[in-house]
Amino acid sequence: KAGVTQTPRYLIKTRGQQVTLSCSPISGHRSVSWYQQTPGQGLQFLFEYFSETQRNKGNFPGRFSGRQFSNSRSEMNVSTLELGDSALYLCASSLDGFSGANVLTFGAGSRLTVL
């Protein structure tokens, strides 16, 4: 079956712009979570959605937002981009979101560069 699909894979933006990233989870998976990965900070949890509801949010400013659609596809948006937002944004899906850390399947990520 198809894995987790993230689009776009690479993008370049300038400071002040906004960006929308998309994630299609594995078919049947209802939980989608987002992570920011940078060399110095590792994987940082952004937020998690289940059945179109945000259940958890990490320690990121309000410029970072997301949503989930009825088909479980998810988008995240970053507004007013800053240089420090340059990172690999990873999406992970899981079946039900209740089984702990052992069931995350990650997409290949969207690499954002902010100039």
Added chain:
Amino acid sequence: GQSLEQPSEVTAVEGAIVQINCTYQTSGFYGLSWYQQHDGGAPTFLSYNALDGLEETGRFSSFLSRSDSYGYLLLQELQMKDSASYFCAFCSGGYQKVTFGIGTKLQVIP
């Protein structure tokens, strides 16, 4: 707070055994996971310990001691393709809010 600590880099020889340690701090704990990530790739799940003890999956084993808030990943018969970053992680809540360690970059040399 919630955190995990692991070494930033480890170098080992092809065919040898390497152990990557992870200590953690959290108020709630469901178990310790390990993920592997090759450069430019996505993290992939390797192993999960919900209970104390050793879990073996082929050349990889993972260990957990809840009383010591400590775990490790053991890689045996190292191959060049094992060169990657390895992350320990836990989920301390009922939902998928997973906290990852900073990652250990393993370099396997001939």
